[in-house]
Amino acid sequence: xxxxxxxxxxxxxxxxxxxxxxxxxxxxxxxxxxxxxxxxxxxxxxxxxxxxxxxxxxxxxxxxxxxxxxxxxxxxxxxxxxxxxxxxxxxxxxxxxxxxxxxxxxxxxxxxxxxxxxxxxxxxxxxxxxxxxxxxxxxxxxxxxxxxxxxxxxxxxxxxxxxxxxxxxxxxxxxxxxxxxxxxxxxxxxxxxxxxxxxxxxxxxxxxxxxxxxxxxxxxxxxxxxxxxxxxxxxxxxxxxxxxxxxxxxxxxxxxxxxxxxxxxxxxxxxxxxxxxxxxxxxxxxxxxxxxxxxxxxxxxxxxxxxxxxxxxxxxxxxxxxxxxxxxxxxxxxxxxxxxxxxxxxxxxxxxxxxxxxxxxxxxxxxxxxxxxxxxxxxxxxxxxxxxxxxxxxxxxxxxxxxxxxxxxxxxxxxxxxxxxxxxxxxxxxxxxxxxxxxxxxxxxxxxxxxxxxxxxxxxxxxxxxxxxxxxxxxxxxxxxxxxxxxxxxxxxxxxxxxxxxxxxxxxxx
Numbered sequence: 001x002x003x004x005x006x007x008x009x010x011x012x013x014x015x016x017x018x019x020x021x022x023x024x025x026x027x028x029x030x031x032x033x034x035x036x037x038x039x040x041x042x043x044x045x046x047x048x049x050x051x052x053x054x055x056x057x058x059x060x061x062x063x064x065x066x067x068x069x070x071x072x073x074x075x076x077x078x079x080x081x082x083x084x085x086x087x088x089x090x091x092x093x094x095x096x097x098x099x100x101x102x103x104x105x106x107x108x109x110x111x112x113x114x115x116x117x118x119x120x121x122x123x124x125x126x127x128x129x130x131x132x133x134x135x136x137x138x139x140x141x142x143x144x145x146x147x148x149x150x151x152x153x154x155x156x157x158x159x160x161x162x163x164x165x166x167x168x169x170x171x172x173x174x175x176x177x178x179x180x181x182x183x184x185x186x187x188x189x190x191x192x193x194x195x196x197x198x199x200x201x202x203x204x205x206x207x208x209x210x211x212x213x214x215x216x217x218x219x220x221x222x223x224x225x226x227x228x229x230x231x232x233x234x235x236x237x238x239x240x241x242x243x244x245x246x247x248x249x250x251x252x253x254x255x256x257x258x259x260x261x262x263x264x265x266x267x268x269x270x271x272x273x274x275x276x277x278x279x280x281x282x283x284x285x286x287x288x289x290x291x292x293x294x295x296x297x298x299x300x301x302x303x304x305x306x307x308x309x310x311x312x313x314x315x316x317x318x319x320x321x322x323x324x325x326x327x328x329x330x331x332x333x334x335x336x337x338x339x340x341x342x343x344x345x346x347x348x349x350x351x352x353x354x355x356x357x358x359x360x361x362x363x364x365x366x367x368x369x370x371x372x373x374x375x376x377x378x379x380x381x382x383x384x385x386x387x388x389x390x391x392x393x394x395x396x397x398x399x400x401x402x403x404x405x406x407x408x409x410x411x412x413x414x415x416x417x418x419x420x421x422x423x424x425x426x427x428x429x430x431x432x433x434x435x436x437x438x439x440x441x442x443x444x445x446x447x448x449x450x451x452x453x454x455x456x457x458x459x460x461x462x463x464x465x466x467x468x469x470x471x472x473x474x475x476x477x478x479x480x481x482x483x484x485x486x487x488x489x490x491x492x493x494x495x496x497x498x499x500x501x502x503x504x505x506x507x508x509x510x
């Protein structure tokens with residue numbers, strides 16, 4: 001018969017190895033780099049795409065890309081962290097250069113990057129040269145990311161001093177308002193912007209991060225040490241005496257303490273998710289927040305006060321291609337050679353406000369019916385963001401697994417993607433109503449785009465209702481600050497997008 005001390009020892013060893021890190025994977029090697037522009041010319045404040053091709057062993061690894069200017073000496077200007085695609089090892093992200101990052105601010109700059117797996121700079125690969133123009137992009141210049149219907153904000157940067165690879169959701173603990181610029185994309189392809197201004201829901205995120213750090217960063221190693229120490233005491237005691245009793249007590253107290261902490265984590269996690277109504281995560285243990293800026297490091301535009309007796313004239317706030325009368329529909333091509341194959345899906349999932357024609361109009365406007373289309377945060381045929389997919393939407397569309405960027409871009413999931421888009425459109429009706437133009441605005445700019453505008457209060461929309469946020473050209477009641485110039489609140493893209501979708505909904509091309 002096996003003695004009880006050995007049973008305790010084997011149990012302690014089993015628990016130890018359950019927390020032990022996985023064995024190192026095969027070596028990650030790179031095969032090439034590429035700038036997402038041809039020719040490789042970029043501008044200040046522009047999102048510039050770049051990719052690093054790697055072997056399958058690179059999949060899931062954190063890849064660091066350090067960006068330099070080429071001159072008499074090598075000068076580092078910024079860095080970006082990205083988790084490589086877990087399937088093919090490809091690393092794809094964007095970088096934004098600002099004048100304050102550069103030491104020399106005269107003439108064009110030659111920029112390149114060195115990419116390597118985190119902690120292995122000896123495996124670095126060097127990119128080709130990008131010519132950086134020290135001016136903002138001309139109005140007609142498109143950014144490196146393909147123009148999709150989904151409105152996204154530029155990805156900024158997280159803390160570059162982090163010592164733990166961000167494969168865990170709770171690190172860094174404070175995930176907003178950071179100054180050092182490092183962009184991080186997780187294994188699901190979702191971009192995390194840790195330099196964004198802090199918002200209300202970030203307080204809940206901070207509380208959850210602190211709890212998760214204690215739960216998964218501190219408690220497991222402490223438990224392993226105590227279990228191991230208890231097993232050691234039991235082993236050397238020979239199954240009797242004070243050492244045996246002490247070991248059993250430590251083992252029992254650690255086990256029940258760990259169990260109690262786990263249960264308290266479940267309760268606390270549930271409370272946080274219940275209070276934070278902005279949570280949009282798919283799983284019960286996750287927490288993701290989407291909200292308009294509340295407070296933080298956003299730059300304010302201060303307008304000079306008018307002199308006594310002098311009134312300010314409203315500025316011309318139309319962006320290029322934007323029409324002054326948003327009630328007019330914009331005639332565009334509403335089909336192409338790829339679209340016909342998806343007509344049956346639009347007919348299949350049409351329901352409520354998500355009519356077949358509206359689904360087809362959004363499909364062609366968002367991705368040009370190309371399921372491989374993607375931006376920093378939206379993917380696939382309907383250019384959906386994984387963060388916008390709720391559990392109820394997945395249940396209604398009979399989806400059991402996680403909805404990730406690769407899932408959305410998989411041709412086999414085109415059917416379910418259209419279903420999810422229809423569910424999302426119908427979820428907007430409470431705020432956006434049922435008109436195609438307002439639903440398109442909500443789909444592109446988020447549901448808040450459909451709320452009443454405070455800055456255009458008293459003005460009316462096409463149907464006689466109060467003007468909505470996306471329709472208002474201004475960001476102040478005096479109409480002196482153009483909405484198109486505001487980086488965090490601009491709906492200029494939405495004002496271009498919605499009339500086109502409404503036109504295609506009324507004039508379906510397939």
